[in-house]
Amino acid sequence: MTQNSAQSDTGVVRRNSPAATRIRLRNFSRSLPMSLLKAREAVMTHFRPGLRMLSLTEQQWRVLRALTTIDKIGMHDLAIATLLESGGAKFGHGSGGIVLPRAA
Structure with missing residues (x-):
């Protein structure tokens, strides 16, 4: 490794290197992944009763929706x-691994 590299051959990061710079993270509850998860949950609370009524899981619904x-x-x-x-995923057998929607 070169003199200016951040990591030595032993894998130790030097204190003054850019790799050792602390990244300031926002509060976990306000992070993008958590915000997206909260939004998904807010939407799914409206859909879950209908899916239960049809005896469909969320995964099954995604597959059916995609096939439309x-x-x-x-x-x-x-x-x-x-x-x-x-x-x-538990998909139906047949069609050589190809899923074809049924004709209406």
Whole structure:
């Protein structure tokens, strides 16, 4: 490593280096991730009773909602589009891994 580098070969960060500069974080409750989570929860409180009435989970609803706007999609891409892990998502079998919406 060079003389001016922030980290030595041993992995120790020098006190006067930019890497050692403390970043001032805003209050956790006002952070962007928490604000987004609060907004999502505020919206979902209106949708959850209807989903319960239909015996749908939030994840199932996301999949159904996505399928209303997509003609053809692979299960992996559907899992990514709906923020579900493809390994954990329980999609129907058949169609060679392709999910096709039913004709109305």
